[in-house]
Amino acid sequence: MLAGARQSIPGVRSTMQQTAAPVAEKGREAAKAASTAGGASKPETLKIEEISPLAAASSPEAEAFRKEIIRAGHKLWERQYVDGNGGNISVRLGSSYVLCTPTMLSKGDLEPADICLSDLDGNILDGARSRTSELLLHLEIYKANERARAVVHCHPPYSTAFAVTGSTPPNGLITEYELFIGPAAVAPYETPGTKAFAETVLPFVKDHNTILLTNHGIVCWADTVMHAEWLVEIFETCCKTYLLAQQIGMPLSFIPESKIREILALKQRLGFPDARLNDTAIPAEGISAKLERLVEQVLARLEERY
Numbered sequence: 685m686l687a688g689a690r691q692s693i694p695g696v697r698s699t700m701q702q703t704a705a706p707v708a709e710k711g712r713e714a715a716k717a718a719s720t721a722g723g724a725s726k727p728e729t730l731k732i733e734e735i736s737p738l739a740a741a742s743s744p745e746a747e748a749f750r751k752e753i754i755r756a757g758h759k760l761w762e763r764q765y766v767d768g769n770g771g772n773i774s775v776r777l778g779s780s781y782v783l784c785t786p787t788m789l790s791k792g793d794l795e796p797a798d799i800c801l802s803d804l805d806g807n808i809l810d811g812a813r814s815r816t817s818e819l820l821l822h823l824e825i826y827k828a829n830e831r832a833r834a835v836v837h838c839h840p841p842y843s844t845a846f847a848v849t850g851s852t853p854p855n856g857l858i859t860e861y862e863l864f865i866g867p868a869a870v871a872p873y874e875t876p877g878t879k880a881f882a883e884t885v886l887p888f889v890k891d892h893n894t895i896l897l898t899n900h901g902i903v904c905w906a907d908t909v910m911h912a913e914w915l916v917e918i919f920e921t922c923c924k925t926y927l928l929a930q931q932i933g934m935p936l937s938f939i940p941e942s943k944i945r946e947i948l949a950l951k952q953r954l955g956f957p958d959a960r961l962n963d964t965a966i967p968a969e970g971i972s973a974k975l976e977r978l979v980e981q982v983l984a985r986l987e988e989r990y
């Protein structure tokens with residue numbers, strides 16, 4: 685499972701391979717024009733940011749990302765994580781563009797033509813529909829953390845139940861939560877769709893891949909759309925399990941701190957974010973190593989003094 689999480693997603697890779705051939709005609713023409721204008725050799729050798737927005741929107745990568753967004757949107761709707769036209773999904777396309785879901789459309793009804801192409805300022809460059817106003821939230825995350833390549837925002841009931849209390853489930857109870865998320869953050873309330881709302885996540889977005897939006901819902905970032913959707917599932921399941929466990933009426937069994945440190949060490953090796961990795965009170969390499977360093981420092985000072 686862990687190794688699988690690090691690897692590229694087979695489904696996405698195969699989707700991208702499958703879409704390499706059927707490029708839309710307008711995309712071929714645009715890419716060819718971009719290539720000719722720039723004096724480059726072949727369209728397929730150009731990076732996304734080197735071609736026109738129209739060519740980028742019609743590239744095989746964009747086609748694959750649209751399918752991934754739609755698949756995630758349908759999963760969110762089937763799991764009842766999105767209500768009405770709520771929730772939104774985006775993914776970075778190269779370094780200059782973002783593909784995102786439109787406003788006023790159920791994630792259960794998404795089709796490829798509905799997906800918008802935006803720049804990092806939220807200007808729509810391709811697509812018949814208007815982008816969601818909550819794209820600003822996604823863009824702030826992309827600009828603040830280059831590791832964020834995809835963002836999923838939605839309103840799952842158990843997560844949102846915690847969001848209306850401004851709290852998160854305790855850590856140390858469920859291994860999936862510890863490994864893939866760690867401590868989730870809680871961003872303060874702001875009016876959705878505004879720049880102030882988008883900026884509420886900024887203090888947390890470096891060290892937290894999962895952020896509760898007070899009185900609103902949840903936002904997760906990851907390297908792919910599928911992984912960001914996984915984080916939503918993992919957090920929602922954790923919230924539900926924690927609430928159910930409390931109803932059993934038995935004491936909760938927490939993972940021993942030494943085992944949490946093993947998970948943190950693993951996360952550090954895998955490159956997963958976790959705010960606890962910055963916490964000197966819980967070093968990933970273990971308390972004994974920290975104590976050893978402290979002892980060495982104290983001895984060194986004593987030797988200086990005497």
Ligand SMILES: [Zn+2]
Binds near residue numbers: 770771838839876901
């Ligand atoms: Zn929302």
